[in-house]
Amino acid sequence: MIQHFPVLAVMLLFLGAFCVEIFGSNNAGIRNTIAMLAATIALVLIYALIKPVMIDGEIISSWMGNWAPVSGYAIGIGYEVDALSLFFALLVVTTFWLSGVYSMSYMAKDHHLGHYYTLYLMLSGSVLGLVMTGDVFNMFVMVEIMTFASVALTAFRNENEGTLEAGFKYLVIGSMGSSFTLTGIALIYGQCHTLNMAQISAQLCTGMTPTTIMAFALIVAGFGVKSYIVPFHTPAADAYMVAPTSVSMIFSGMVNKAGVYGMIRVLYIIFRAMDKSSVQMLVVIFGAVTMFIGVTMALAQHDFKRLLAFHSISQIGYVITAIGLGSALGITGGLFHAMNHTLFKGLLFLTAGAVLYATGTTNLDKLGGLSKKMPKTCICFLIGAFSISGLPPFNGFVSKWLVYQATYTKAVESGNFVYAIVTVVALIVSVMTLASFIKVTQAVFFGQLPAELKKTQEAPASMLVPMYIMSALCVLCGIFYPIVNKYLLHPATEATLNVTNYIDRMMGDGYAAMMGAQNIEVAPVQFSYWNPIVWLILFVVIFIAAFIVITGSKSSRGQILNPGVKYDPKYATFFSGEEELFSQVGGSDLFWGFKTDWKGYYKVLEGLHSGIVTDYAGWTVMATAIITICMFIFMR
16 A cells, blocks of 8 residues: 555645635635645655655555556556655655645735645645656656746736746746756657666666767756756746745745756666766766855845845755765765755745745845844744854754765865865855855844834744744754664665666566666765864864955955045945934845955856846756767766
């Protein structure tokens, strides 16, 4: 019976979407009951797989309609859940269940909620189906459902400024990613005559042809779009900002993880390309650029949710960098950071939603002093901020340290200085992340409370409960890392590197060996308590250097006071004698000197982020072309 749980979980979510639209459009009680019942049953079904898959090491598989392989070829659609699939499935069901609870109060004042919960369940079902299917075309179908549900949810509050534009950008760039994926799948089918991932992996043991190299490049680019890595990131900031916060949490918590999962499955299992140092370097460079551009863009934002959106892009850069290293340590760090990103970024989005619900705005210049009115939300925010900044003992500290260790170890073992540079970049990005959240903490929760917010009240209990749960998980996953590693991370890492079990489960015992596939032994990754001391010293040194650059530069010390000098208002700030009602540091003011010193860099970024969708489409095509050229050079 348990082998049917994955399929049942996906079917129940899609069935719930159908029933909400038919029976719950005009009845809030029926609608909410159906939505939460479907989400809860799916949650229970997936959690029930932890013991057999994560602890006992089983791989759950089933063939739709009992269409088992015929004469050594897979014809039907197979569902195959190994530890890697289940790891991401757990993130998916946890995220959408908490989002559903949060939505009960947060979305209560909106109209057409029947459509909202229909799309919510469709999005959840599609992402869950994507991470558990064993068929590449079925994966594409789930990607398409996910894309169009995401577009509709992005533009759900279409009366607000910018929502339709954000939805259109998401549609165009998302569809391009889907098209790349579909084209790659078509090429694979033409070459291998099968759509089953296990059989494709087994056939590609003997090597890659020009057709499969082209397919590989297109599918990697397609999932790069779905994970919002730079330069495919452009729809994310707008979508995260204008979508309802419960949806922004889903986007950050599980939709981009679907892209990450797809990249891992393609890189390590289907094409098994991560034994090539050139491919590792390409993925790591994409990750490092993503983390740096994301955090620097976040520092320049004036809107709470938009700032979080760029941080989400930046943190995905850590994940991509880690999985690109091709080592067990890197995969463990990447998976743990993906899990932690779901927790702390989901928590931060929920706190932003609570602020929006209570005050009606997420503009950092219009907020302040909310710790007096929303102390529970403030505490949850601080836990999320400490976690994303990598401060001990929170979960982000452990996963970032694993990433630092993995990049440093790679630099030492390979003798390649590029990995050492990436290690330093990761540390600097962490410092800048902390600096950015100092800005948000001051602008939103501390300082003077504006007069118009005097009557602000704390968020409702149904919104606070998901925040409490995620806050507790941020702390517990950091303190009890050995347990998390033993029961979640190590099994998922082992499944990523050991492909023969995955192949044999679907195609029969001995099939992988017959095709030449080999296993890799994976030792458990231990968190080193000595290395962090060394890294802590480096962290402090870089923090002091960053502090001097930010606050001690010539443009941020005294020059603003020179009489008769005109300043660009984009980089200006108020000082003693301003006309504003309160002398507090607003979202436009903190780090203005840093932004002035870096105005050449920001001017380039501003020019590139034109807001014109054809420009973004051009970026997507150009980046895909670069990936394709690199693959043809290095994969031959």
